[in-house]
Amino acid sequence: MSLVCREEQRHSAAGAVNMIVVTPRAARTHRQPWSPVWESHRWVDQPPARSAALEVRMARVSWQQPHHDGSATYVSDLAPNLGDEVTVRLRVPRASKVTQGLLRVYIDGEQELIATVVDREDEDELWLRASFRVENPVVNYRWLLDGIPCGYQWLNGTGLHRYDVTDASDFRITTHAPPPTWAADAVLYQIFPDRFAKSIEREAPPWAMPHSWDDPVIGAGPETSYQYYGGDLDGIRAHLDHIASLAANVVYLTPIFPARSNHRYDAWSFDHVDPLLGGDSALARLSDALHARGMRLVGDLTTNHCGDNHEWFQRAIADASAEEARYFTFTDHPDQYVSWFGHPSLPKFDHRNPGLRRALYEGPDSIVARWLGPGGLDGWRIDVANMTARLGTTDLNHMVATTIRATMSAVAPDSLLLAEHSHDGSPDLLGDGWHGVMNYAGFTRPLWQWLKAAGPVPFEPGPFTAIPRMPGTSMASAMRAFAAASPWRATAHAMTLVGSHDTIRIRTMLGDESLVTVAFGLLATMPGIPMLWSGDEIGQEGVNGEDGRRPFPWHDPPKWDQQRLATMRAQFRVRAGSEALRHGGLRWLAVTDDAVTFLREAQSESVLVHASRGDHDPVRIPASVVGDHLAGLAGSADVSAGSDGMHDLPTSGPAIGIWGCHA
Numbered sequence: 001m002s003l004v005c006r007e008e009q010r011h012s013a014a015g016a017v018n019m020i021v022v023t024p025r026a027a028r029t030h031r032q033p034w035s036p037v038w039e040s041h042r043w044v045d046q047p048p049a050r051s052a053a054l055e056v057r058m059a060r061v062s063w064q065q066p067h068h069d070g071s072a073t074y075v076s077d078l079a080p081n082l083g084d085e086v087t088v089r090l091r092v093p094r095a096s097k098v099t100q101g102l103l104r105v106y107i108d109g110e111q112e113l114i115a116t117v118v119d120r121e122d123e124d125e126l127w128l129r130a131s132f133r134v135e136n137p138v139v140n141y142r143w144l145l146d147g148i149p150c151g152y153q154w155l156n157g158t159g160l161h162r163y164d165v166t167d168a169s170d171f172r173i174t175t176h177a178p179p180p181t182w183a184a185d186a187v188l189y190q191i192f193p194d195r196f197a198k199s200i201e202r203e204a205p206p207w208a209m210p211h212s213w214d215d216p217v218i219g220a221g222p223e224t225s226y227q228y229y230g231g232d233l234d235g236i237r238a239h240l241d242h243i244a245s246l247a248a249n250v251v252y253l254t255p256i257f258p259a260r261s262n263h264r265y266d267a268w269s270f271d272h273v274d275p276l277l278g279g280d281s282a283l284a285r286l287s288d289a290l291h292a293r294g295m296r297l298v299g300d301l302t303t304n305h306c307g308d309n310h311e312w313f314q315r316a317i318a319d320a321s322a323e324e325a326r327y328f329t330f331t332d333h334p335d336q337y338v339s340w341f342g343h344p345s346l347p348k349f350d351h352r353n354p355g356l357r358r359a360l361y362e363g364p365d366s367i368v369a370r371w372l373g374p375g376g377l378d379g380w381r382i383d384v385a386n387m388t389a390r391l392g393t394t395d396l397n398h399m400v401a402t403t404i405r406a407t408m409s410a411v412a413p414d415s416l417l418l419a420e421h422s423h424d425g426s427p428d429l430l431g432d433g434w435h436g437v438m439n440y441a442g443f444t445r446p447l448w449q450w451l452k453a454a455g456p457v458p459f460e461p462g463p464f465t466a467i468p469r470m471p472g473t474s475m476a477s478a479m480r481a482f483a484a485a486s487p488w489r490a491t492a493h494a495m496t497l498v499g500s501h502d503t504i505r506i507r508t509m510l511g512d513e514s515l516v517t518v519a520f521g522l523l524a525t526m527p528g529i530p531m532l533w534s535g536d537e538i539g540q541e542g543v544n545g546e547d548g549r550r551p552f553p554w555h556d557p558p559k560w561d562q563q564r565l566a567t568m569r570a571q572f573r574v575r576a577g578s579e580a581l582r583h584g585g586l587r588w589l590a591v592t593d594d595a596v597t598f599l600r601e602a603q604s605e606s607v608l609v610h611a612s613r614g615d616h617d618p619v620r621i622p623a624s625v626v627g628d629h630l631a632g633l634a635g636s637a638d639v640s641a642g643s644d645g646m647h648d649l650p651t652s653g654p655a656i657g658i659w660g661c662h663a
Contacts, residue, residue, distance in 0.1 A: 251296070
């Protein structure tokens, strides 16, 4: 079929807008938005030359493309057992030109192409269906489709491809036990205990530099770890109403074990809660209070290292023949040993030693097991999990993750296992270890890159790369790429965040309050387990992680940004009341430099989200995709389709719109 491609100028309140319209020659008389199917492939007829500026503004209109994800809308069983039959479905818009397909599965090291059948159809789309038996613990699959002349195209987790692709971005079914059911509804509230709230005054320990609650944090330099403000667990318990008002239902505490720093990642014991926080009894009181509200509690454990004052390490350096000496890697006992990033105060564990494994995380008598259950924790977040048990030629990380998981499953089957990971965590996320990771790579960095202001991009050596300003197309591509590298279950249970105790505060990074609203709106509406860093809801600032750990000003409400608090409450209450936002799939509908539009779909409802970082050209979505009426949520105005059957979404920004979709 030959094509006519023309450039049209359409007008809106914002002025003239250039759009590309592609029409089969002599086949259509109505206008149809440009389709990305033609963007990356050869044209039958040569299109008119387009300016670079026009090319940048053109939307990638994904609602015209076939779609599949790992949610219940498209997969019959999200937690199959080995040997079960699973049915998967593919949504095929008529505009895609796809009329038939095969399902390619990879079982026992060989591919098989399985026939599909039409599950249902109407004038706008058809659904293809295929079934297969899950014969391996993890089964990869993707779709082989027609829709192009004399060829085929593959659909995998990153989209459509007109060339053969590797298995790396395949969809995946895993038979490993699923996360606890409560995790899909979770919103975490992260607390740095020393800075949240205190119930009583306590004498500062010898290592500490005591400060009054209103004193500024140092923010940088060697003294940052020793500033002591005296927050404690009973102080947290006194403010659970505030946490619950944000629709947060899980409190996540950074470390609570005794240490010689305010961050406590240098623990000197795992056997009791730091008395400065109120001790073991304060943890039990906090746990009971949360559980009485139907809320949960997650702790923070460092399995990569401990403090150099830890009782195990002290025994190790005192006696080279001691059992604990084999818990660490000494290069010259007792003075030279492997440590975290070369910091001698943080000696690294050697997980080759079975005694360490039994003490720390293997079996019912381990540290991991001891703190779970009634009066304790409902899960763990493992610090620097990506580095744990990895050193040179030794890589026991998978063994550590699966052993922790097995221990937790045995002593507390309803517990959640999350892990810190700053980069690509996909090799560790096939389903038998971590339930999910902190999604810095697949959510936080792409979001930062889209929303931050343009500026110089430093190329500096070190563990982290810079954050340049990127277009919306890059953000969506990065998010899709990282999500595609893991099973859907891992994406749905990843910790999504816009900032943490280790990063610059989001308000400081973005500056513009409207952009901050967009950031939290995306956090509330995208797949994953959102994590709120305490203080963000009242507009606290900080130029880095240490500076962002400012005491929460409970006694000084004028310092609170009440509008930010009200907006975040509204956004996360919408999430709490929406099956689509908590359990649904993710379907990108349109992506431009300055605006992204996506649909969260569940079997009972769909929610449309349109986010922008500034004023932008019109984005038009057919009513056949999202329904005739869009009911505004979290303050968004209602939108109805025009006489042409299209929704014109708001063009001003920065802004985020959230709508329930109705026929």
